Amino acid sequence: MVEKLTLPEWRLFLLSECLKAYGDAYENTTVFRATGKDSILCISDDDLQYLNTLVREDHCEGIRTALRKEWKFSGKVVDGGKGNYTICEYCHKREIRYQYLCVNVINGTWLKLGSVCVGRIVHGEAKMNDREFSKKYVSGLEAMRVQKMKEAETAIVEKPMRQLRLEQHGRIGHATKFLRENGHGDDTFYKSLESQWKAGKLLSAKQEKALMSLYTNVYNKRVREGVVTPEPIPTTATPEEDIENNIP
Numbered sequence: 597m598v599e600k601l602t603l604p605e606w607r608l609f610l611l612s613e614c615l616k617a618y619g620d621a622y623e624n625t626t627v628f629r630a631t632g633k634d635s636i637l638c639i640s641d642d643d644l645q646y647l648n649t650l651v652r653e654d655h656c657e658g659i660r661t662a663l664r665k666e667w668k669f670s671g672k673v674v675d676g677g678k679g680n681y682t683i684c685e686y687c688h689k690r691e692i693r694y695q696y697l698c699v700n701v702i703n704g705t706w707l708k709l710g711s712v713c714v715g716r717i718v719h720g721e722a723k724m725n726d727r728e729f730s731k732k733y734v735s736g737l738e739a740m741r742v743q744k745m746k747e748a749e750t751a752i753v754e755k756p757m758r759q760l761r762l763e764q765h766g767r768i769g770h771a772t773k774f775l776r777e778n779g780h781g782d783d784t785f786y787k788s789l790e791s792q793w794k795a796g797k798l799l800s801a802k803q804e805k806a807l808m809s810l811y812t813n814v815y816n817k818r819v820r821e822g823v824v825t826p827e828p829i830p831t832t833a834t835p836e837e838d839i840e841n842n843i844p
């Protein structure tokens with residue numbers, strides 16, 4: 597038995613280009629469709645009966661096939677945030693935190709869907725009624741989402757750290773080089789900072805201050821001794837690759 601289109605299928609259909617191929621459905625919804633995506637998404641069971649008079653039953657499978665060709669999951673997921681739910685734009689029932697962004701590849705319309713409904717537009721409702729299939733599809737999709745969010749999180753943490761190390765290197769590079777060259781490379785304090793730096797960490801503000809004060813003392817002493825001539829501290833940072841493993 598061929599099933600008439602469901603309400604969610606109608607939401608998609610009204611937002612799709614394949615609608616144009618079905619004269620009655622296209623022409624009789626022109627005025628309504630002009631009200632925009634938001635009102636189209638709000639169609640209810642009251643509209644369903646009328647809408648289903650606009651398509652022939654033996655056309656429904658063809659429409660479903662056309663819809664699956666037009667709508668794809670983009671691979672993008674938006675996290676609404678903890679406790680911040682929005683309604684799935686396909687079923688208009690499920691409250692979702694993670695919005696799986698789906699797109700009509702012909703006219704560029706975007707929809708925010710829950711994970712189960714992504715399966716419904718990608719594989720069709722009938723296929724997603726198969727519990728085993730649906731379970732497998734949804735868990736695969738959610739695993740992908742978790743992986744993506746983990747990657748995004750890592751990127752956010754790593755980038756500023758790298759930047760901070762570069763900046764710190766710019767501030768202390770000259771001083772540490774000077775200390776090393778003037779016989780302080782084996783000091784306990786210097787060594788402890790060096791191992792911290794090699795572990796990929798930043799020096800704390802206190803450590804940085806102590807290091808700079810040590811540098812100032814040694815520098816002034818050397819100037820007094822006439823070993824070095826006073827010169828302004830260069831501010832150029834060392835190339836990035838040089839700071840990876842060695843304290844400057």
Ligand SMILES: [Zn+2]
Pocket residue numbers: 684685686687688689690709710712713
């Ligand atoms: Zn849904």
